[in-house]
Amino acid sequence: MAxxxxxxxxxxxxxEGYLQNLxxxxxxxxxxxxxxxxxxxxxKHWKLIEWIRDYFQKYQVAPAIKxxxxxxxxxxxxxxxxxxxxxxxxxxxxxxxxxxAKIAGLPKPTGCV
Amino acid sequence: xxxxxxIKDGPYMHQAMDTAxxxxxxxxxMGHEITGVFFYNDGVYNRSNALEPPIDERNIMKLxxxxxxxxxxxxxxVAAGKRRGIVNKTVCEVNEISGLGQLLDLCIASxxxxxx
Amino acid sequence: xLHIVKRSPYESSALNDSLKxxxxxxxxxxxxxxxxxxKKGGKFENLLKGVLQNNEVFCxxxxxxxxxxxxxxIIENVKLIDYKGFVDKVCEQNPxxxx
Amino acid sequence: MSEQEKTxxxxxxxxxxxxxxxxxxxxxxxxxxGAYEQDISVSFIDDxxxxxxxxxxxSLLGKKNFSLTYMILKxxxxxxxxxxxxxxxxERGLNESDLITEVEVLDRNALRxxxxxxKAFLPF
Numbered sequence: 096m097a098x099x100x101x102x103x104x105x106x107x108x109x110x111e112g113y114l115q116n117l118x119x120x121x122x123x124x125x126x127x128x129x130x131x132x133x134x135x136x137x138x139k140h141w142k143l144i145e146w147i148r149d150y151f152q153k154y155q156v157a158p159a160i161k162x163x164x165x166x167x168x169x170x171x172x173x174x175x176x177x178x179x180x181x182x183x184x185x186x187x188x189x190x191x192x193x194x195x196a197k198i199a200g201l202p203k204p205t206g207c208v
Numbered sequence: 209x210x211x212x213x214x215i216k217d218g219p220y221m222h223q224a225m226d227t228a229x230x231x232x233x234x235x236x237x238m239g240h241e242i243t244g245v246f247f248y249n250d251g252v253y254n255r256s257n258a259l260e261p262p263i264d265e266r267n268i269m270k271l272x273x274x275x276x277x278x279x280x281x282x283x284x285x286v287a288a289g290k291r292r293g294i295v296n297k298t299v300c301e302v303n304e305i306s307g308l309g310q311l312l313d314l315c316i317a318s319x320x321x322x323x324x
Numbered sequence: 325x326l327h328i329v330k331r332s333p334y335e336s337s338a339l340n341d342s343l344k345x346x347x348x349x350x351x352x353x354x355x356x357x358x359x360x361x362x363k364k365g366g367k368f369e370n371l372l373k374g375v376l377q378n379n380e381v382f383c384x385x386x387x388x389x390x391x392x393x394x395x396x397x398i399i400e401n402v403k404l405i406d407y408k409g410f411v412d413k414v415c416e417q418n419p420x421x422x423x
Numbered sequence: 424m425s426e427q428e429k430t431x432x433x434x435x436x437x438x439x440x441x442x443x444x445x446x447x448x449x450x451x452x453x454x455x456x457g458a459y460e461q462d463i464s465v466s467f468i469d470d471x472x473x474x475x476x477x478x479x480x481x482s483l484l485g486k487k488n489f490s491l492t493y494m495i496l497k498x499x500x501x502x503x504x505x506x507x508x509x510x511x512x513x514e515r516g517l518n519e520s521d522l523i524t525e526v527e528v529l530d531r532n533a534l535r536x537x538x539x540x541x542k543a544f545l546p547f
Contacts, residue, residue, distance in 0.1 A: 153491060154491050154492050154494060154495050155487050155488060155489055155491045155492050156450075156454060156492050156495075158495075158499060159454075159457070159458065159499050159500055159501075161499065161501075162495075162499040209415050211414070212543070214545065216445075216547075222356075223330070223356045223357075223387075224330075224356075227330070227355060227356060227384075230386065230407045231407055231410055231411065233407070234406075234407035234408045234410065234411050235411045237408070238408055238411055240411065240415075248448065248452070249444060249445065249448055250444075287451060288448060307455065308451070308452050308455040308456070309455060309456075309458075309459060311452065311545075312430075312432065312455075312456050312459050312461060315430055315432045315461075315542065315543040315545075316430045316461070318543070320414050320415070320418065320419065320543075321419075321432075321542075321543035321544070321545070322414055322419045322421070323419075323421045323544070323545065323546050324421065325538065325539070337469070341437070341468075341469050344510075344531055345531065345535055345538070347535060418541065418542075418543075418544070419544070420435065420538075420544045420546060421544075421546050422437075422546070423437075423546060
């Protein structure tokens with residue numbers, strides 16, 4: 096468990112930096128979480144953050160990597176999965192499960208796969 | 209034959225673990241192979257290292273350790289275990305804590321999959 | 325298919341639910357509280373007799389004995405088996421547990 | 424992997440949601456299984472059909488609404504078939520239009536034929 100102050104509020108995360116209370120998330124906090132991951136958020140990051148949050152809200156689970164790849168192919172007009180994966184890892188070098196989910200304020204992937 | 213076993217109930221609310229144990233022992237005596245026992249749902253409680261029943265009661269921890277020593281893989285689902293507090297610190301020694309993929313692997317590797 | 329029923333028919337619909345799926349040559353195996361279905365004079369005697377017309381029915385002897393049911397109290401033609409018999413039945417047919 | 428080499432596994436869901444954990448942990452298993460490129464099907468019979476009912480709102484329970492996840496099980500998580508038993512729906516005064524997602528409604532006999540093809544069942 097770790098703690099830090101954000102806008103006068105105590106934010107709790109687990110040892111890996113995932114939010115403990117998903118309700119804490121807002122865009123400003125996403126910037127803070129991104130900084131902890133050494134990721135500088137651009138418009139491209141935000142598109143994926145919004146998409147994954149929307150998906151989680153709608154279906155109650157985080158998307159499969161496959162769905163994320165498909166979405167990226169659509170959003171960025173990329174020809175194939177390989178290009179999409181490259182794109183995702185350029186934005187989130189340590190992987191979407193780790194960094195995108197964390198910054199977007201989703202729970203830590205259960206690690207079953 | 210190769211049997212895969214799925215245990216979904218805890219050690220006390222239901223008889224499932226007892227039936228499964230007797231089934232496993234009988235199958236092994238008959239020369240069949242147990243590909244693995246996967247603990248899911250409340251089944252993960254069977255592998256808590258904090259169980260301490262009175263000494264004149266059947267001790268599921270001991271019984272399972274006996275079959276483990278005979279080479280049977282006992283696999284605790286990591287997600288179901290975490291939810292219920294059955295994690296590295298609280299699970300019996302030499303246990304495998306692993307993902308649900310292992311359950312599917314048991315389905316693939318076994319001639320028969322049986323749920324208790 | 326091997327249909328295994330482990331709940332008492334008096335508290336659960338598992339027996340009835342399994343019988344909706346029973347086909348010729350399938351086996352019905354009663355274990356744990358499921359063995360109460362096979363007691364003579366009980367509410368489910370006729371239902372089980374109907375099943376016995378087309379299917380074999382087995383009862384796990386350990387569960388029958390534990391519950392104070394004598395062999396003579398078990399519906400005719402329902403066969404008692406031990407855990408090794410249980411293992412044999414699972415070898416014969418693909419099991420589905422009706423809990 | 425060819426279709427013949429794939430292992431056919433069927434989740435047999437007979438529990439209504441929320442009264443116990445079976446539905447929730449069954450879904451978690453389904454989601455994981457999809458990634459392994461086997462032939463996975465899910466069948467809803469008996470009270471299991473309630474899991475698919477439209478309009479579930481768990482906000483007052485304070486729990487997650489897993490019925491929403493069924494909408495993407497096939498497309499996003501590679502579950503090959505979702506079957507619902509027709510008789511169980513009818514007994515409960517439900518029909519296909521009451522369900523949250525598109526499924527294959529089969530009568531008992533047809534579902535039993537599917538079961539005969541399975542290598543393994545996972546009852547929940």
